[in-house]
Amino acid sequence: MAKILLEMKNITKTFPGVKALDNVNLQVEEGEIHALVGENGAGKSTLMNVLSGIYPYGTYEGDIIYDGKTCKFSNIKDSEKLGIVIIHQELALVPEMTIGENMYLGNECGHRFAIDWNKTYSEADKYLKMVGLSESSKVQVKTIGTGKQQLVEIAKALAKKARLLILDEPTSSLNEEDSRALLDLMLSFKKQGMTMIIITHKLNEVSYVADKITVIRDGTTIETIDNHGKEPVSEERIIKGMVGREMTNRFPKREGVQIGDIEMEVSHWTVHHPLYPERKVVDDVSMYVRKGEVVGIYGLMGAGRTELAMSIFGQSYGVNFSGELKLNGRHVKLRKSEADAIRHKIAYVTEDRKGNGLVLSQSIKVNTSLANLNAISSRTVIDGDKEYAVAEEYRDKLKIKTPSVEQLVGNLSGGNQQKVLLAKWMFAEPDVLLLDEPTRGIDVGAKYEIYCIINDLAAAGKCVVLISSELPEVLGMSDRIYIMNEAKIVGEMKAEDATQENIMAMILRSGRGA
Amino acid sequence: MDKKTILAAFKKNAMLVVTILVYLFFLILTQGGIFSPSSFTELINQNAYVYILGAGMLMCMLTGGNIDLSCGAFVCLLGAFGGVFMIVQGMGTGVSILLLLLIGIVYGVILGYLVAYVHIPPWIATLAGYLAFRGWGTAILSANSKTGSLAPFPVDFQRIFYGRVFPSEKGVFNWPCFLFGLLAACLIIFLVFATRRNRLAKGYEADSVKSAALKSGLGSAAIILVMTKLSMDGGIPTTLLWVAGVVLIYSFITSKTTIGRHFYVVGGNMEAARLSGVNTRRIMFMAYLNMAVLTAIATMTVIARSQSAYADVGKNFEMDAISACVVGGVSASGGAGTVLGMVIGATLIGIINLGMSLISLDANYQRVVKGFVLLAAVVFDILSKKRQK
């Protein structure tokens, strides 16, 4: 029986109102590649955050036993000192700096005030060779492709003397060739005794490299499967583990569903990443929405749903757009302007209400009228009374709990903030509403109220696009569901044909790689 | 009124109270000197530029704490140009004014473009002006004059930006000025009560009769006091009209127009503003174009007052404007700054400046006091935020 390098025992982590991890157990043997699978929000990232020390000792219950000793990390540096290194999904390299500078950022050779650059570069070159890169470490990061940048990240981890390497969706931005190369690299590391945890949703990767698979769902460990059997692990087993939950009825019924003509249609919509223009964040997407319809778009994080919605909304994200947009049957060429999109009756309700949705330092009243100031002003002079009345109207309509609409939005609870955000966009009187994760981080009661609002919007003849990472929500609210993965639409089904399992299956089967 | 409401009222209007206290302090120190009619005139004339530049600086700050470091040096440069136009070249006053405004617009457009569309941080973009403009202005002045300054400006120019509206002889009570004051006072009382009646009619909350009476009473009393003093000193100073005009216009813009609202949300959360359809780059552009134009106006009041263009003009102007906003922003009731706050801040600084020069305080000590005022404002801000938590 091989030695167990890492054991996470009965880890429980609670956030206000939400139990992210509930008695999670994980055992990783030395020298094995352990796959961690689960949906968005399942808890895999939270678990890794606990392990790495981002959530320090004291903020969770349970034990981390590494190399036989119980660990009490207070920050990342503590875990890195023991050789636990995480490589994140989003590359954390500074494009302007050289490979060597990036690799030793925060970890410089020499003294704090006198960095030994010669040593830095020669050490860096050593590690670059280990990952199979022939570039010199003096090369600027922005000159090499994303595939190679990912390898630099791994080299960076090696330079930190990693013993337990955690890779979070390592092939998410790589093409087939580079993905394969990375997985082979992992296998070669394993031969040298490195222990690795790989977080991924690509089943082909899992069957190619994993020795064991731990499935996590809703904050609990479902099961740990051994991949050494004669037959490859069945997909169904993994999928059932990831999503096989009881569907409780927490969605309001849709009354008077009347679906009309196509209101909005995009064809062959392609968008590139603003910082890495060779990368497509939306790849040849074609979809449509009809009047009175709720269309769900499900996908894992990074699938491209937000990018799709934002790029439709006045090109507010991305570069190098191509494809067609039709509104009400007519071709429309939207300028790079959010105001133009609003004029065309499109509304985008952001997933990050505090970051770029609401102005927290201003009142509910000011936030409500923001997207349609013209409606409450005459010739640029704001009618204060009208504005007040409108804010009150939406406060009542959406049941926003506040003593006054002069209350600052920053002081409201998450659910009420989301309602203010919705109020703003409803006041702009759009025909198409792109809702991006509208119930994220909200308590159950407020969620239900927002579902009712969505139903009312659809009943009024609006087109609602519901982007969500919560499978039950997508299934419970939509008439039709698109499934997105890696910038493409990989499936479309009617709600009555869809189940949690067959949606997840579509995603898992469509990944690139081995 | 019980003790609690008095205390609450003090807290809300802290800066106003401080201003009054400082005034009383100097009243004692100057043995009433600061209460003389000429002091009132001097306060307005000496301080006009702070109000005008302060309005522009406030608009820049609203967009997210951005400032303009170049306005003082730009005043020097524009003053030099003005001197060349009106004194050396002998061009007409009207033409010269238009040209100066035009130069202001040109600078504003360039600066606005660099800040809004090229995304150069404003403090860097305006630092360039701060470093370059004074040298340029001084070079122009020395090229055109042996003494390094140009004087005097034509009389009609001075009359537009300095002097008195409806002037009267010394010692004669200036009735137009006094009547103007009475009119303004009545206007204030009327407005306060009319707004109150309006709000009550529509079913909103409004001030009680007591507080409405207090507010309008104090406001109109202050106006009558000021105008009476000015009447005893020869009439309405022309700069007062300019200052009042700028203040009223920008007060209106910030509180009642859509573009003013856009400024506040761009400063509150630029991304959210952008995604709500606000043209954030245009707002940034306008902020700096506006600042340049206001600087041009301020320049003209300054050179009209000093009757000359010289190399040191405009020294520290940017800091005065920033101080007015910082000191004034502290008094605003939460949220971002307001024009009224800036006015109070500018007035406080003006009183301190005037008071110090009336007691002939040593220049070094004056500098120390100015530094302390700013420091105190910042510390006050830190402490008040701490207590909020």
Place this chain on the structure above:
Amino acid sequence: MNNYKTRSSLMGVVAAYLLYTAFELYQGRNNPDTTMTPAVMILFIVLFVIAAGALIVYAYRLWKRGTQEEKEKAREDDPDSMK
């Protein structure tokens, strides 16, 4: 102006101004018209430099705390992310 970015940058500006004032005092130290004794001058120069330093430190801490809080707030809504 309430958000931490505005406050930090304004504190930075004030700190710079205090340093500038200290510098002005120092520059005028040989001026015979002044009534300020060298001792008092040095006192104020030192005072202002220290105050400026304190402000810069406070502004820096405020900035750090602000970005930290923003990150935490973002994570509040989406606990299961590796941000």
